[in-house]
Amino acid sequence: MIRRRAEAAFGRAAAAVRRSFTEEHTSRETAGSFSVGVFITMLPTLGTGLLAFVALAWLSERVNRIAMFASVIVFNPAVKWGVYGASFALGTAILGPVPGATPATVSLAAGPGIVARLLVGNLILALAAAGASYVVCHRLVSAHAIRETSLAATVADAVPVTVDDGDASRDGDSSR
Incomplete structure (x- = not known):
């Protein structure tokens, strides 16, 4: 029973991916949606980025959810x-070190300087x-459309799905 439910969920997900890549959205819409998702996800939103995803998906039909x-x-x-560490390092390289803060003695007074460096670096990295994710995603989706192969079919070929519900008639046994 659990296996059938998992297979049904996999089938629904594969169909949604297939429709998403071939029928519902252009390669530019798919790449743009992924790119916007990357930008929002990289920002230090403390989880509120998912609310932005829901709002964008609700507001526009062109968003590939x-x-x-x-x-x-x-x-x-x-x-x-790792993104936050790289963001702080980039922000520090651009804005300089936080005045009065050393790794051994960080106080709350240095907070605004640290946050500023984190946000500047994070915005640049995001x-x-x-931009890079748009280019890569657009090329992948375009190549997928040119080859006219289904991503779901490729996954299904790699991961064979069989239904074993104990019914002998499905196994080719028609002697009943």
Whole structure:
């Protein structure tokens, strides 16, 4: 029973991905949706970025929801710590070190300087990642459309799905 439910969920997800890539959205809409998702996900929104995803998906029919939410998989919480570290380093390189703050003695008074460097670096990295993700996603979706192969079919070929519900008539046994 659990296996059938999982297979049904996989089938629905595969159909949604197939429709998303081929019927519902152009390659530019898919790439734009993923790019916007990358930009929002990289910002230090403390989880409110998902609310922005829902609002964007509700406001526009042109948003490819699957592509936008896929960015959360790419920039998951484990990856974001590295993004924040790189953002702070980039912000410090641009704005200079935080006055009066050393790694050994950081006080609350240095908070605004640290946050400013984090936000400046993060905004620059988010813009760069969004641009790069648009180009990569657009090329992948365009190549997918040119080859006319279904992503879901490719996944289904790689992961064979069989239904075993104990019904002998499905196994080719028609001797009953």
